[in-house]
Amino acid sequence: MNKLQEKLDFLLEKYSVESKAVLKDEKTVSIDGKEIPTLSHRSERRFIELKNIVNNGTLVGISVMRVARIVETGKDIYEELYREFDICQYVLQRKLKSVTVMENGNVLNAIATTEDGVVCTIEISATLKKGEIEKDKHEIISQRGIACDVVVDAQLKQDSVYVFGNENKKYTDVDFELYGLSIEEIAVVRAAFSVAQNNNAETQVSIHQNLCALVDMAKKSAKSGEREVM
Numbered sequence: 001m002n003k004l005q006e007k008l009d010f011l012l013e014k015y016s017v018e019s020k021a022v023l024k025d026e027k028t029v030s031i032d033g034k035e036i037p038t039l040s041h042r043s044e045r046r047f048i049e050l051k052n053i054v055n056n057g058t059l060v061g062i063s064v065m066r067v068a069r070i071v072e073t074g075k076d077i078y079e080e081l082y083r084e085f086d087i088c089q090y091v092l093q094r095k096l097k098s099v100t101v102m103e104n105g106n107v108l109n110a111i112a113t114t115e116d117g118v119v120c121t122i123e124i125s126a127t128l129k130k131g132e133i134e135k136d137k138h139e140i141i142s143q144r145g146i147a148c149d150v151v152v153d154a155q156l157k158q159d160s161v162y163v164f165g166n167e168n169k170k171y172t173d174v175d176f177e178l179y180g181l182s183i184e185e186i187a188v189v190r191a192a193f194s195v196a197q198n199n200n201a202e203t204q205v206s207i208h209q210n211l212c213a214l215v216d217m218a219k220k221s222a223k224s225g226e227r228e229v230m
Helices: 002-014 045-055 077-092 183-198 203-224
Strands: 019-023 028-031 034-037 061-070 096-104 107-114 121-128 137-144 147-148 161-163 169-171
Touching: 002 183, 019 061, 019 183, 019 203, 028 183, 034 121, 034 203, 045 137, 061 077, 077 096, 077 107, 077 121, 077 137, 096 121, 096 203, 107 203
Parallel strands: 061 121
Antiparallel strands: 019 028, 028 034, 061 137, 096 107, 107 121, 137 147, 161 169
16 A cells, blocks of 8 residues: 555645545545545546446447456455446446345346436356456447447457567556556545545545445345345
C-alpha cells in the first residue's frame, strides 16, 4: 500500500487538493479521518467507456448485460457479486430492483433485473489457483449493437506490448501520471483521489449501502430459491 499511497500523495499535491486522504486498503480510503468505500473498479477505463457507449446513444434497446468473473479459490463470492452489481448499475446507469441467486459452494449464478427491465446475468466462481490473475468479461446486448470489454472471439484480455525472448514480458500503461502500476492499482489510486477531490463521500457511502442491501437480497435468494425484490 505504500507505493499506492505515494502515488495518491503525488496527485493530491499536484492538483492542490486540501483533503487528507489515506488508503486503508484497496477498497477503502480515509478522508479527514472518515473511512469511505472507493468503488475503485469504476475508475477502470474499460468500464468508463462501456458506460459511455451505453448512455450516448450508440446502443439502442438494451436488453441484457452478461457478466462472468473467475477469481482465486478461497475468495468470497459475495464480495465479487458486490463488485459486479455495482459495475452493472454504473455501466447501465440503472438501479437493480430484483435478484435471483443459485449458489453451490464456491460458484454462483445470479439473475438481476433493473427498474426498466434490463436483465443482468452474472456468473462468478472462485476456482483459480493462488496467484492466478483474475479473469472477467462484461458484454451488453441491444437491438442495435453489442459492446464488450474483451476483444471479439477472445476469452482473455490482451496487453498492449509483448516482448518475447529468454524472458517473456508484457506491458500495458493506461495512465500518463501513474506509470509502473497495474490497471487495478491505478484504479485504486484514481478512485481515492476522486473522492478527495470531488468531496463526494456521502454519495459513495449511499452507493455502498445500496450494494450491501442487494448482496443481502442475493444471500436470502440463495437460501430460499426465490426471487428477492427491493
